[in-house]
Amino acid sequence: MTETFSPSGSTLAEAEAFLAAHPEIEAFDIVLHDANGIGRGKIIRRHELLSFYKGGRHLPISILGLDICGEDVHETGLIWDQGDGDLRAWPIPGTLKPLHNTTPPRGEVFMSMYDLEGNKMSSDPRHALQRQVDRLAEMGLKPAGAFELEFFLLSNERDARGKMVPARDVLDDRPSTKTEVYSVDHLHGMLPLFSDIYAAAEKSGIKAETMISEYAPGQYELTLHYREDVMLAADDLMRLKRIVRAQARAHGVTACFMAKPNEDYAGSGMHFHVSMQDRDGRNVFVEDVEGQWSDTILHALGGLRATMGESMLVFAPHANSWRRFSSQSYAPVSPTWGVNNRSVALRIPAGDIRARRIEHRPAGVDANPYLVAATVLAGIRKGLIEKINPGPETTGNGYDAGQDAPPIPADWRSAIVAAQGSEFLKDALGPDMHRTFTAIKAAEYARVARTVSEVDFDLYLHTV
Structure with missing residues (x-):
């Protein structure tokens, strides 16, 4: 040939x-x-x-x-x-x-x-992300980043009430019903599965890194190596989800990437860590004096904060996505920013000043990483061009703050309406991708809204 x-x-x-x-x-x-x-x-x-x-x-x-x-x-x-x-x-x-x-x-x-x-x-999500990468390149900037993958491992069978339950350990069939957050010994029961996940990731050229037991029974988090190309970061996330799902299935359990599979515990996020390099490879978010934030990172935060409300449909695209947002849940409820603070939506993590970045925390693991990255990059670009002030840093409990922050939608329907009318989001995704995405979400909302669920029977069958 x-x-x-x-x-x-x-x-x-x-x-x-x-x-x-x-x-x-x-x-x-x-x-x-x-x-x-x-x-x-x-x-x-x-x-x-x-x-x-x-x-x-x-x-x-x-x-x-x-x-x-x-x-x-x-x-x-x-x-x-x-x-x-x-x-x-x-x-x-x-x-x-x-x-x-x-x-x-x-x-x-x-x-x-x-x-x-x-x-x-132009309705291909990958092209939407490339469009924003190209726009930043015209400004002499190259975004770098990585996603975090949170997920649940669940039993293939539900309990007597129809609820999903955590998977038993694949090592010895031991049940897990407690929040074993950061327990190292708890991870050992899933080591045969995790070993296959790491082996599959290595075979695919993905640098999968730290595994932890997260803040709910059966919940885990796997981090990915930071990429100098955000398209590769999004590819890594999509490929790793396929890997986790396939290897879990091979071990007789279900990998769940719903944002909120259990109403009593925390949901699963897909935090996006992002920074910007100039043409010389210098991280432009780095401040001259540690802790005295550069105008660049502040304006980036300002753009993300100003556009978060109209962008929430990208970060929380499904009906179930909105069950994740609640106070004290490690999921943000307002567009706040802070330093080394997991109660805010936009976090500057602690660590080496040379690795200065923004951790964007609103997206659930059920979101499309190509569209999330495209929207975040567009928000940063807007902040840099318009020199948007992010307002004061949130310190302490971010769930008690945010009263003066720009509003975000309260539910899925409101997010769909906000996205449909957003000129920013139309520009961030491109007109065709924007039309495609919002039309799909409106159709899915109509499907859910007309569905008679078990909740309806539980609340109303014998009471009204």
């Missing part, structure tokens, strides 16, 4: 080298991430990989206009308005990786959507 043009920058040489290095691999997951962060695509056989790299793969445009259940959302304009025609997905350079613990052996590769002429399909 001869080399052909790929708008993503992928090359036949990469695929040929991979096949030569991995003669055992029989098939590949080719994965495109939609507005909800769901991986959609196909499994192709080994002999199909080179033709995929040579000419891309035709996929229907509607694949980016689906709701959480995989149903068409006509209001996105991506279904019958376009005749549900095919576009072309192309592999992303550097994302072709072997998978761990699969029978028969498989690999995976991420892809992005383009039109038939090779132009970026």
